Amino acid sequence: MIKRNSLSFISFLVCVFILSACKGKSSEAGEDGSVNNNLVRASQTLDSLYQHYGIAGTELLRETFPFDDQHKATYLASEVQTNVPNAYSYLWPYSGTFSAVTVLFESTKDAAFKKILDEKVLIGLEAYFDTQRQPSAYSSYINEAPVSDRFYDDNVWLGIDFTDSYMLTNEKRYLEKAELIWKFIQSGTDDNLGGGIYWCEQKKGSKNTCSNAPGAVYALKLFIATGDSSYYHQGLNLYNWTKNNLQDTEDYLFYDNIRMDGSVEKTKYAYNSGQMIQAASILYKLTEKKEYLTDAQQIAKGCSSYFFVDFTGKDQTSFRLIKNGDIWFTAVMLRGFVELYTIDKDRTYLDMFNKSLDQAWNTMRDDNGLFNTDWTGQKKDDKKWLLTQAAIVEMYARLAFL
Numbered sequence: 001m002i003k004r005n006s007l008s009f010i011s012f013l014v015c016v017f018i019l020s021a022c023k024g025k026s027s028e029a030g031e032d033g034s035v036n037n038n039l040v041r042a043s044q045t046l047d048s049l050y051q052h053y054g055i056a057g058t059e060l061l062r063e064t065f066p067f068d069d070q071h072k073a074t075y076l077a078s079e080v081q082t083n084v085p086n087a088y089s090y091l092w093p094y095s096g097t098f099s100a101v102t103v104l105f106e107s108t109k110d111a112a113f114k115k116i117l118d119e120k121v122l123i124g125l126e127a128y129f130d131t132q133r134q135p136s137a138y139s140s141y142i143n144e145a146p147v148s149d150r151f152y153d154d155n156v157w158l159g160i161d162f163t164d165s166y167m168l169t170n171e172k173r174y175l176e177k178a179e180l181i182w183k184f185i186q187s188g189t190d191d192n193l194g195g196g197i198y199w200c201e202q203k204k205g206s207k208n209t210c211s212n213a214p215g216a217v218y219a220l221k222l223f224i225a226t227g228d229s230s231y232y233h234q235g236l237n238l239y240n241w242t243k244n245n246l247q248d249t250e251d252y253l254f255y256d257n258i259r260m261d262g263s264v265e266k267t268k269y270a271y272n273s274g275q276m277i278q279a280a281s282i283l284y285k286l287t288e289k290k291e292y293l294t295d296a297q298q299i300a301k302g303c304s305s306y307f308f309v310d311f312t313g314k315d316q317t318s319f320r321l322i323k324n325g326d327i328w329f330t331a332v333m334l335r336g337f338v339e340l341y342t343i344d345k346d347r348t349y350l351d352m353f354n355k356s357l358d359q360a361w362n363t364m365r366d367d368n369g370l371f372n373t374d375w376t377g378q379k380k381d382d383k384k385w386l387l388t389q390a391a392i393v394e395m396y397a398r399l400a401f402l
Contacts (some may be wrong), residue, residue, distance in 0.1 A: 002163040031077035038354075041361055042104055046371030049389045050095070050120075055088070060122030060142070061097070063089040065370060065384045089386050091128045091140050091154050096328060096390030097121050098161045103397040106168055117165070125158075137201075137358060150201040152188040155181050156218050163221045175225060182222060182231075193240045193258060206265070208257035213275035214332075220282045231336060232286070237277045243295075247276075252295075254300040260381045270307045270325060270333040273299050277336025281343055286319035296340050303333060304349055311376065313359060322356040322375050331398075332390035338398055350402055 021290050039122070052062040069087065089095075098121050105113035130139040130150065141148035162178035165171070172399055181352070188198045190209070195217050197209035219235030246255045246264065252270040256265045278297035283289070307330070311321035337349045356375060364378025371392050372381045 001231055008205050008328045011351050021166065021375070025173055038357070038396045039107065039400040041357075042100075042107075042393050042400065043118055043395065044369060045371070045389060046100060046393045049100075049386070050392065052370060053089070053386050053389070058088075058363070059120055059215055060088040061094055061124070061386055062087075065368070065386075066383060068383060070252060086141060086145070088127075088142055092151075092157075093339065093387035093390070094108065094124065095154065095157055095161070096387045096394070098125065098158065099331075100390045100393035101398065102164055102168070103394050106164070107397050107400045112167070115343065135187050136180060138181075149203070150164065150184075152197050152199060152201065152216065153208065155184055156197075156211060156214045159185065160214060163218065163225055166222070167225050178222060178225070182218070185218070186234075192260060193245065195237060196245065196258075197238070199257065204260075206257040206259045207245075209242055209246050209272035209275075210256075210269070211255045212246075213254065213272055213279060216242065216279040217282065218282060219274055220286070222278065222344040223281075223286075235279070236283065239276070240284065246272075251304055251306065252298040254299075269329050270303065271329040273303050273307075274329075274333030274336035277303070277333075278339040281336070281339040284343060293343060293382060296336070297344070300340055301335060303336075304352065307333065308356075310351060311359075319355045320352045322353070324373065326376055327373055327388045327391060328391035329369070331394045334395055336396055338402065344371055350399065353395065356401055358400065360392065384391055 040375045052065040127142045128138045139148045166174035198204045199208040214237045217236035219231045223231035258269045284292035290303040310322040314320045359386040
C-alpha cells in the first residue's frame, strides 16, 4: 500500500481549486461569472470528508466520524465479519468516494480532481483488490485482514465508475479494470430463477435488484465504451430479467430481491428503481424504442411519489422533499433522473432534488461541514457515515451544470 500525508495532499488540491474560482472565470463560475453553488458545495464537502475520515500515512478512510472501532456494519452477509472491529472503512463506503470524485471531474474537467482520483482514490481502492480468488474482484474489506466476502453489487458500482472514467479520459487502464470486474459479475450468474446476478459470492441465497439493475447499466455502458455487442445483449437481458421478476406493476417501482424459492422481498429502495430509470433511458438512447422511454418516465413518476414527501420550510415555502432513508440510495436514484433529463429535458424532478439539497445545505450540516441524515434538519446523528458524505458530494456535483 503506497502511503503519503493524505490529509495535506487532498486539502491542498481542493484549496487550489476553490481559490482559482475566486480569481476569475473557472469551472465553479457560470457564463455570467456567478458562482455555481452546487459545485462549491460539492468541493467543500469533499474537503470536509477527507479532513475527518482520512488517516495520516495511508490513502484509506475511516468508516465513521467520530471514529468508532466497534462500529458494526449492517450491510454484510457474514455475522462473523460484521462483529470484527475494523480500523478502515469497508469497500462499499470507500467506493462512494470513487463515484463522487469521478462526477466532480466529469462536471469540471479540472485536472485537480483527476489527480485526486488517480493518486488518492484508486490507490486506496487497490487495498481491497483480491487476486487470490478467481475471477479477481474487490473484497468487502482490505486484503491485509482475514479473507472477507465479495459482493457482486459492490463490484458493479466500481465497474460503472471505471467505465465512466474510461469514457471521460480514453485511458485504457480504466477500461481494462472495468472489463476485468465484468468477468467476476458474469461468474455470479446462472440459470436459477431464469437468470440474474446473485448478491454475494459467499451467500447465494437471493438475486437482488441492487445487483441486476446497475448490472444492466454497467453492461450497457461497456457496450457504449467498446462497441462489443455482447455487452448490449447482456445488459438488455438483465434489464428484462429485473423488470419481469422484481417490478411492482402497480406503481412501477422495484422490490429488493427474489429468493431462491421464488419468494420476493418487497421492500422498495430508491437506488433500485433509480437504476432501472437509468437503464431504460440508456436503452432508449441506443434503440429509440418508445417503450423504454415510457418505462423510464413511469418509474420516475413512481419514484417522485414514493421517495419524496410534502414539506414546508422555515420560510413557509412548500415543496417536495426527499424522504428520509439511505442518502447514498438517493444519490444513485438521482443518476436515473439525470439520464432521463438528457432525453426529455423536463426539469421537474431535478428541481425537486435541487430544493432538497438547498434544504440540506442550510439545515443538515454540522460545524465540521458534514451532513446529518434527516432531511427536515431536526434530528442530528451522533456518528456520521462516510458513504453519506460521499453521496452528498456526488449529488451536488451531478446537479452543478444541469
